[in-house]
Amino acid sequence: MKIVKLLLFCFIWLSSITSFAQVEDYLKLEQNRITKAQNIEKEVQAFIVKNIGKYKLTNEIEIETIQHLNDEIEELSIKEIEVAIEKAKVVELRKLFFKTFPDKKKEYIANPISSSIRQSCVNGDFEDGTASYSFWSDAHPQPASGSSFFQSCGTPTVVTGTNVVTPSVNNFNSTITLIDNTAPNYQQFDPVLASFGQNIPTLNTNSGSKCIKLNNTQGYGSSDLTTMSRYMPSINQPTIDFNFSLVMDNKVAHGQDIQPYFRVRVLDQNNNVVDQICIIADPENCLFNRINVSNSRRILYTGWVCARLNVQDILNQPGTIEFSVSDCQPSQHFGTVYIDNLCGFVCATPQLGALSLDPTNINCPNATPEVPVNVCGTYQPPVNATLNTLSLNIIQNGNTITTINAPTQLTSDTFCFSFLPSAFGANPSGSFEFEVNATFNVACPAGTYIYDMTDNSANVGPDVTFIDCCLPTLILIAPADNVTNLDATTATQKERSDWIKATNIVEVGDAVFQNGVVYHAGNYVELNPGFEAVTGSQFSAYIEGCSSNYIYRNSDTNSSSTVEGLLEELNVTKLNIEFLIVPNPSSSSIELIMKGNQFRNISITTIDGKMVFDQNIELTDKARVDVSRYANGVYIVNLLTDDGDVYSKKLIKN
Template identity: 25%
Template sequence: MAIVLLLTTLPHQHGVYLITILETAITPGPTAKATLVDNSINDPIVGIPRVNSGTHAIRLGNSILGSQGDYYFVTRMKRTFVVNENSISFAFALVLENGGNSHITGNTNPYYQVRLFNSNNQAIFSRDVMANPSNPLFTNSNGILFTNWLCENINTARFIGQTVTLEITLSDCGQGGHWGYGYFDHFCGFNCTSPSFNPGITLNPLPNGCPKFPLSVSGNITLPSSASFTNVTLQVLDISNNVIATKIINSAPGGFFSTNLDYPDFYPSGPNSNIQFNIRAILNYGISGIPQTPIIINNTNPPGPDVSFKNCPTPCYEELIFQQDQAINSSVNYQASCCITSYSIINPNNTVNFKAGYIISLQPGFYVSGYNTGLFHAYIGRCEENNFNSRIQQNSIGNKIESLESDVKISPNPTSAYINIDAGKEKVVSWELYDRSGKSVLRGNSEQIDIQGLLKGSYILKINLEKRHISKAVIIK
């Protein structure tokens, strides 16, 4: 198998180095930093075999053959291919010089890194192993840390048929005084049955179609016996890979973790133009008390989507109010059990539906922009059943939507004489009753309202409590 190398000396966080790039097919002894070695001798420093099996292996990284202090190199090997198996395996052995505690705590010791990138150059797997004598996989020989031949295994089942890039890196010390190298073998036809670095994380598939809340997200983790679990960080990403919400899962009994996502995890400030989202999980763990590089997995290959609200209704709000500075920029089906009031513009090329149980009020400032582009519909009817989380107590579009379903009750309704307000333990500060045109017809602060003398029809009762306000539809018969 031909292995293509991209060999570089790269800038490091503690120094700036010259960059040289060589891209070549591997041949015996192409550079001092990447060499095809044979099994004629063992490693001259620690005595381990230079080849796992067969006759040849690749050595990446610096060796002690350079002059003292000539350890400023990062050597990188890449391979791009189409995934056709459930996992990637290869064998490797590391020889890293330990720079001491200051290098360990400063994260500047020599290190080995393997990353897997998707076709968008996004890392979908990452592992970083720094020289550290507390890591039980290393043997310490007078400050030289080395492993016997180990094997790496990367789960690629979810990327079958996709183009990925495997990148392996060996780095010298970040301060230029210590070296590191590794041997690599068996990139083809090798089955790693007992991975040496074995942290892993998987996400279970999510259901298709409009999401039902609460939305359960779950998966599994595996850790080597020497590792300890810290947490799983679950992230909701928009289609541009911006983090919308984060949840920390602090327990994974039996390697299983789960949490629920609700509507505000996707729309923390209320419905907006984002309708497609991805789910990312990050496994945080440590070895001997030392935090390791997190393992990252996406539910699917970004840009996804994992969760889509396309052509899905929004939650059933009690009331929606769109102020003049809240232009509607996307195609969304808005619905409310009571009322929708809009003073805002609907921008071109959008299809927007308003559905309310009692009143849709289009006030001065409402406008559907564009010439024969986009559609606007208004309906009086019950909210669509969509299992959106009714436990949401507050939300907003631009922080200007009235509160949602509440435990404040009015009775009787319909009524012809009086309305009683039951706010539970909350205090009614004031209230105001509006007719269909938005005109105020009554106001007060008692918990009983005399509506005798008002015309039959639909009204809106706005109730101001000490810490919030709500709106209720009232039918006078």
């Protein structure tokens, strides 16, 4: 027995050393990627500086931008117009860089975490940097994007080939910055709030020396939506707790649907939302402290608070956590947030409360009236809030079939709804999902504020199924049972408690993951002569029985690490740079004119390369040179621009 214990101890010790080494290797890999991305960011900035004078916004976008600013800002100055147009042009040139050098974007996306590491909360508090996180910022120049992109907390965002960003360090003008009190330019307090006499720390006082800040406070000409994402191959904890500190603008004249917002959500491996928090800049929400800047503008801030996301529905499954913060739709008013202690941290009192349905997977509920269906869950009110309403929706294909307005059992932190199968309708078929909705009342200085919470039972697969209700056997034959990857789920998903025998044909659809055919049976799936899965189709079979859990068991993939090469419209056009010599030919002096750019050096050589004139000048687009003393013949005139480009033309001296 002592030998067995010793061997077990050695195994655990060696395993822990191996795991630690894997984490260290992963951190080194990520740090190398981040360093490359930081160097590429320097290339991006150099590209913008080099080309800022060579491009202009399209006339349509420039006119619309000016009109938008006139509508948004009273007494608009020429300088404000120039700043907004310049910012929009910078956004477009950044897009142009990644279109020109598409291979550069891969260094901005986090490497997938090894399956052997799983969720070990690597860098969850950012003390080791930003390894395993991906960052992007959608700069929506105004007004081209306008209301078509802004859906408040429902606004979509996805990493593309041109919106990727690598964090800077202590750069409060950057859309993403790593706050680090050991690095230059660290500011102890948020600079916007400090300017109004409110000292709110940029770092959580209970944390270490680093955190992440998303979005800047510039707003103005571009409605920025900035996102941080982290993929976890296997979530091994029932909640994900974190700290945040929110600072937002609020314009009195704006409706709540276009104010800045902060959204946090966890997505399962099929990109379904498991849990979500969304906070809109609302002065009536007593989560916020308030600074009245003017009659038309308020600054709202929270200080550091903690929050909780329930992920027990996808325990031991892949998931992605995503943080997003946005300016207001018209772009002038900012939203920004500090984030820290993402995992390995327990929030004793979640400021925003919590709501969670227990995972449910029921196949063919007993339709006998005396056998009820039970759906239960847990809740925690927001700080100083009381439960107001709690209801359950039964949903099929996005439509609510039945609403149960109150739970059957309710305690201070749990609930259960008990109902008969008739709630699914007469002769139900197909799949159903559960959704719980709660409202909580909070007494705020402005009056009673209502928090809304929603949670879906996000276990993989439907919550309730009435598909075949699990007969024991099934025979599939051609051509009656032939199927393509794109057929309805009732055709592509088959299960039996005993066996399936197939002689049908599975044909190709669009080859997109999950658009495939799945068979599973309790004892065996038999593929007999005549069965064929055509090249390019997707087919899988499992010994699983009637679980109604139709999912491809693929290897771990980092869904947030896929850079989609989406085509984005560029709203800039290249200026036509002209270099003129007037007059040409000339016998005395010439005037050198550059349209669309400026130059800082003039040189003149003979046709065989001998230098006859070389002079640095102040940056200009026009200069005069006396060539009267030169011998008659052909010369080459060269103009060097401030960004290093050389333009040459022949001069005939007569």
